[in-house]
Amino acid sequence: MSRHAEVIVVGAGLAGLEAAARLRAAGRDVLVLEARERVGGRTWSVPVGGATVDFGAQWTGPGQPRMAARITGLDLETRPTFTEGRKVLDRRGRVSTYRGTIPRIAPWKLVEAQLSMWRVEAACRRVPKEAPWRAAGAESLDGQTALTWVGSRVWSEDVVDLVNAATRVIFGSELGELSALHFLHYLHSGGGLQKLVDSHGGNQDARVVGGAQRIAEGLAGLAGEVVLGAPVRRIDQDPQGVDVHADDRSFRARRVVVAVPIALAGRIRYSPALPTLRDQLVQRVGMGGTVKVFARYDRAFWREGGLSGEGVGTRGTVNVAFDDEGPAGQPGLVAFVTGRAARGWAERPVAERREEVLATLARWFGPEATHPTDYAEADWAREPYSGGAPIATFPPGSLSAMGPALRAPVGRIHWAGTETALESSGFMEGALESGERAAAEVLATEWGGEVLRPTG
Amino acid sequence: MSRHAEVIVVGAGLAGLEAAARLRAAGRDVLVLEARERVGGRTWSVPVGGATVDFGAQWTGPGQPRMAARITGLDLETRPTFTEGRKVLDRRGRVSTYRGTIPRIAPWKLVEAQLSMWRVEAACRRVPKEAPWRAAGAESLDGQTALTWVGSRVWSEDVVDLVNAATRVIFGSELGELSALHFLHYLHSGGGLQKLVDSHGGNQDARVVGGAQRIAEGLAGLAGEVVLGAPVRRIDQDPQGVDVHADDRSFRARRVVVAVPIALAGRIRYSPALPTLRDQLVQRVGMGGTVKVFARYDRAFWREGGLSGEGVGTRGTVNVAFDDEGPAGQPGLVAFVTGRAARGWAERPVAERREEVLATLARWFGPEATHPTDYAEADWAREPYSGGAPIATFPPGSLSAMGPALRAPVGRIHWAGTETALESSGFMEGALESGERAAAEVLATEWGGEVLRPTG
Numbered sequence: 001m002s003r004h005a006e007v008i009v010v011g012a013g014l015a016g017l018e019a020a021a022r023l024r025a026a027g028r029d030v031l032v033l034e035a036r037e038r039v040g041g042r043t044w045s046v047p048v049g050g051a052t053v054d055f056g057a058q059w060t061g062p063g064q065p066r067m068a069a070r071i072t073g074l075d076l077e078t079r080p081t082f083t084e085g086r087k088v089l090d091r092r093g094r095v096s097t098y099r100g101t102i103p104r105i106a107p108w109k110l111v112e113a114q115l116s117m118w119r120v121e122a123a124c125r126r127v128p129k130e131a132p133w134r135a136a137g138a139e140s141l142d143g144q145t146a147l148t149w150v151g152s153r154v155w156s157e158d159v160v161d162l163v164n165a166a167t168r169v170i171f172g173s174e175l176g177e178l179s180a181l182h183f184l185h186y187l188h189s190g191g192g193l194q195k196l197v198d199s200h201g202g203n204q205d206a207r208v209v210g211g212a213q214r215i216a217e218g219l220a221g222l223a224g225e226v227v228l229g230a231p232v233r234r235i236d237q238d239p240q241g242v243d244v245h246a247d248d249r250s251f252r253a254r255r256v257v258v259a260v261p262i263a264l265a266g267r268i269r270y271s272p273a274l275p276t277l278r279d280q281l282v283q284r285v286g287m288g289g290t291v292k293v294f295a296r297y298d299r300a301f302w303r304e305g306g307l308s309g310e311g312v313g314t315r316g317t318v319n320v321a322f323d324d325e326g327p328a329g330q331p332g333l334v335a336f337v338t339g340r341a342a343r344g345w346a347e348r349p350v351a352e353r354r355e356e357v358l359a360t361l362a363r364w365f366g367p368e369a370t371h372p373t374d375y376a377e378a379d380w381a382r383e384p385y386s387g388g389a390p391i392a393t394f395p396p397g398s399l400s401a402m403g404p405a406l407r408a409p410v411g412r413i414h415w416a417g418t419e420t421a422l423e424s425s426g427f428m429e430g431a432l433e434s435g436e437r438a439a440a441e442v443l444a445t446e447w448g449g450e451v452l453r454p455t456g
Numbered sequence: 457m458s459r460h461a462e463v464i465v466v467g468a469g470l471a472g473l474e475a476a477a478r479l480r481a482a483g484r485d486v487l488v489l490e491a492r493e494r495v496g497g498r499t500w501s502v503p504v505g506g507a508t509v510d511f512g513a514q515w516t517g518p519g520q521p522r523m524a525a526r527i528t529g530l531d532l533e534t535r536p537t538f539t540e541g542r543k544v545l546d547r548r549g550r551v552s553t554y555r556g557t558i559p560r561i562a563p564w565k566l567v568e569a570q571l572s573m574w575r576v577e578a579a580c581r582r583v584p585k586e587a588p589w590r591a592a593g594a595e596s597l598d599g600q601t602a603l604t605w606v607g608s609r610v611w612s613e614d615v616v617d618l619v620n621a622a623t624r625v626i627f628g629s630e631l632g633e634l635s636a637l638h639f640l641h642y643l644h645s646g647g648g649l650q651k652l653v654d655s656h657g658g659n660q661d662a663r664v665v666g667g668a669q670r671i672a673e674g675l676a677g678l679a680g681e682v683v684l685g686a687p688v689r690r691i692d693q694d695p696q697g698v699d700v701h702a703d704d705r706s707f708r709a710r711r712v713v714v715a716v717p718i719a720l721a722g723r724i725r726y727s728p729a730l731p732t733l734r735d736q737l738v739q740r741v742g743m744g745g746t747v748k749v750f751a752r753y754d755r756a757f758w759r760e761g762g763l764s765g766e767g768v769g770t771r772g773t774v775n776v777a778f779d780d781e782g783p784a785g786q787p788g789l790v791a792f793v794t795g796r797a798a799r800g801w802a803e804r805p806v807a808e809r810r811e812e813v814l815a816t817l818a819r820w821f822g823p824e825a826t827h828p829t830d831y832a833e834a835d836w837a838r839e840p841y842s843g844g845a846p847i848a849t850f851p852p853g854s855l856s857a858m859g860p861a862l863r864a865p866v867g868r869i870h871w872a873g874t875e876t877a878l879e880s881s882g883f884m885e886g887a888l889e890s891g892e893r894a895a896a897e898v899l900a901t902e903w904g905g906e907v908l909r910p911t912g
Contacts, residue, residue: 139796143603143632145852176599177853233689263739267723276837277800283719283742283843284851340595343857344733381732387739395740395851396601397633401799 002243002250005031007442009223009257010232010244010268013041014428015416016259017216018066018435019442020223026443030224031251033244035231035260035385038213039220042380042389043428045211049296049374051326052211053334056292056378056389057428060212061205063191064429066436067215071208074218078206082323085303088311088364090318091158095363097307109156116154116163117193124187129422132185133403141181142400149180161314168319168338170196170426172288172380173393177339182394189425203427209327212428231385236271237411255446257438259416262392262406263287264385274410281402284395285419287388289342291379293335293357294324295372300331302365309333311364317341318360333361333369346382353377391426392419407437409445414438461487463898464700464709465679466688466724469497470884471872472715473672474522474891475898476679482899486680487707489700491687491716491841494669495676498836498845499884501667505752505830507782508667509790512748512834512845513884516668517661519647520885522892523671527664530674534662538779541759544767544820546774547614551819553763565612572610572619573649580643585878588641589859597637598856605636617770624775624794626652626882628744628836629849633795638850645881659883665783668884687841691869692727698868711902713894715872717743718848718862720841730866737858740851741875743844745798747835749791749813750780751828756787758821765789767820773797774816789817789825802838809833847882848875863893865901870894 007023009016012034020030038044044055060067060078071078086097127135135141141149146167147160154160164175171178171186187193195202208214220226230246235256244251258265266282273279300323302309309323317337324334335357337345345353354375361369380389394403407420416438421430463479465472468490476486494500500511516523516534527534542553583591591597597605602623603616610616620631627634627642643649651658664670676682686702691712700707714721722738729735756779758765765779773793780790791813793801801809810831817825836845850859863876872894877886 139632143601143630145600145604147599148601148604174599174853176595177851267725269723273838273840275800276802276835280742280745280799280837280844284740284849286736286739289736340853340857343736344731344861346732379732381736382729384729388736393740395633395853397630397796397851401796405800 002252003031005029005251005253007031007255007257008033008242008244008251008253009259011041011259012039012216012220012226013259013417014043014216014219014431015418015435015438016041016257017219017223018432019257019259019416019439021219022436022439023442024222024224026439028443028447031253032223032226033230033232033246033251034226034228037228039226039228040213040216042386043212043216044378045213046376048294048376049330049332051296051328051330051332053294053324053332053376054207054211054213056380057212058207059204060208060428061203063195064424064427066432067429070215070219070432074215076214076218077209079209079327080206081204082325083308083310085306085308087308090311090313090316090360090364091161092315109158112154112156113159113162116159119153120187121192121194124184124192127181127184127188129185129189131403132181133400135181138181138400141184142179142397144180145176145396146178146180146183147175149183150175162312165312165314165319166193166196169336171393172290172338172342172388172390174339177393177395179394179396179399182399185399186426189421189423189430190427191424204322215428232268234269234271235413237413242412255412255414255442257414257416257442259435259438260385261287261387261417262419263387265415270413275405277402278405278410281398281405284398284402285392287380287386288391288393289339289345289381290389291337291342291345291377293337294332294374294376295335295358295361295369296330296332296374297368297372298331299368300325301368302333305366307365309365313360316360317356321361321364333365335361342381346379409441414441458699458706458708459487461485461707461709463487463711463713464489464698464707465713465715466700467497467715468495468672468676468682469715469873470499470672470675470887471874471891471894472497472713473675473679474888475713475715475872475895477675478892478895479898480678480680482895484899484903487709488679488682489686489688489702489707490682490684493684495682495684496669496672498842499668499672500834501669502832504750504832505786505788507752507784507786507788509750509780509788509832510663510667510669512836513668514663515660516664516884517659519651520880520883522888523885526671526675526888530671532670532674533665535665535783536662537660538781539764539766541762541764543764546767546769546772546816546820547617548771565614568610568612569615569618572615575609576643577648577650580640580648583637583640583644585641585645587859588637589856591637594637594856597640598635598853600636601632601852602634602636602639603631605639606631618768621768621770621775622649622652625792627849628746628794628798628844628846630795633849633851635850635852635855638855641855642882645877645879645886646883647880660778671884688724690725690727693867693869711868711870711898713870713872713898715891715894716841717843717873718875719743719843721871726869731861733858734861734866737854737861740854740858741848743836743842744847744849745795745801745837746845747793747798747801747833749793750788750830750832751791751814751817751825752786752788752830753824753828754787755824756781757824758789761822763821765821769816772816773812777817777820789821791817798835798837802835865897870897
């Protein structure tokens, strides 16, 4: 006995829900299977100390048309990220403050930083968004880490450190883990390095009132039936359709959209087996490491001292911090522990973790940081149905050799998820785009709909 | 209703069977669960054209004491690899022949090749076998690919090509996929680069008569009960023991040894969840790509032409080839398609694959190569319970940050497999060593036995 639908979507994150909502809008009978007891995937909004904070994806900004449309369509609102005041730079323990995007460093380094940024911007534009494996020199770019690539173009260790700090928060990985090809492709997809790191007018421009998970909840209302607590373990294809097996239930449909992180899609069993290129890819593309820490306070003491609450550390535990004011003005900071510092975080003593984070916030923003009224950690490596955050890490050699298997449908199986997006890959915007593309693929293949764009 | 044992071993490859045999020899009640309908894991001996060939691991050599002891103890025999005659070098399509280990290239390049080899040998000795993450400069070595590391030490592209050719056959991966730290650690564990590539007196010195799988079959007789066709899907721990769930059966024991490839261990579900560091590691460590091709002939025409049957190609489809004479003198060649050339091999047309391989063998050894009496391919990426071959690829950033989770037991779960070995990691010898170590861990923890060595 199994519930039948026309299309099954695996994963009720933004990608899966967007696909489901679009399929339903096209008149299809859709069923969404979600492993967790909530929708939202890598968006997750939780009350901490009287204000809802975003444990997961948090910001949106200009140039994200799908996000803007969904936010408006779902009657949601955004509010700007607080950016007034000076920012903190912690350069290997030496703390200073600055204004603007690039921290105050020695003038020649500032020039070099700007030149480096231009060099990165120019290089990333040469990596095709739809098929990075076709970039000129793709194999060579993919045979080195982003650290090697940046390190051979930038002389100052300070500037390399800054690029690495930006990388850690964007990818949850160190420059030394990423393929240079993946690094440049991601930057191109996201609109360039400058846009990625700007908190004003860039991708950290605004937040959704009530939390980004509200978008997923809104989409779930448009997506047809959503079954929670149904982790998919096996997908069997036959000439007529697919059988999708959760722990204790089975479902049948004509097509399935798998919209879960790539590494976790590898933990589903497929019959017949997936193409070897796809299996080899999913064996390699692990999730980044990100822990978000929320400290709520009685007063925004950093603002009183002329600081915006934004800080960047090039080494140490905390990678970046931002002001995280609640919708009713509740003061708070959000700090990111990322990359190497996040690896094995869950295995370290709770008190030690808290002390390290708060000590860093105190050095950056003042001693009052050590006395939050509320404190919470979101360690995405502990989430069995995310496996890490924010996005998948493509190690050297994977994208150029196995990239073509990233989006290519396998029989009746289609792939979504922000890592498969052409535009704004890695962002909520990319998740929506990938869901839109997967829905169009399904409609075109099964019901003769229009294909929105080539799948690369 | 579940079968009880004192120890369950998951995976009847050499590592798992060695662990089981040692536990049984120590008087323990052992149960081995194997997903396939055969034992042997990455050893698999199959008749092709009247001779048994090794689809999987094939060679052993001096300095592999556990292999020597098991071969003798199981009444097996080895026979030497045929090495008489000249070898073929295919340097980007230019075919020449040579004698000795290092191909005939321009004299200054020969000097450079020898110097490079010494440099590699010296560097690899500085990476501790038991804890590569503690090497001086581990993070820096792990932040670059082996291609970057070799490329910055070797001037001649020809020499880099040769090192890459050796790497492809050893790892199933390109230099540009491997972390430099992993590359050097592997070489150190295996006794150095020279020993790894020598077909005479090195690790390709001899083969087991009847095939390497005979060792696994012999060990299975010493290992207690071996249940075939029982792929393990879930392992639950409680304070008293472990429940190990296969598709339709469950088993219970006090401890479990998981002896499957790291990436596939990640497809088992664990309750409670594994430490995040372990989960992050298994998300990244994919298997190499190796296709072994066997061509059997009426005559060993290459020998008649003064060739040994050994060839190396620095580009193109075939990476290396060796004489693969059967035990009764049946002529044959074995060719390796590896790394990038092996990716997606299974998805290419059969006729095209065969034509490409045989055309290369013909260029190397003579036109008769295009007319084999028998032809067979072993594509390890198609093996769902191997996921690739010969070994796991540690991408940049993984070993230095997550390496400590490679061998560390998790409660009642112990880890074996050649990738966890201290000596001869990646070889059959390493598989046996890892099984020996895991058995000692179990005995020490549960029954107060002696610990053979620290687990790093």
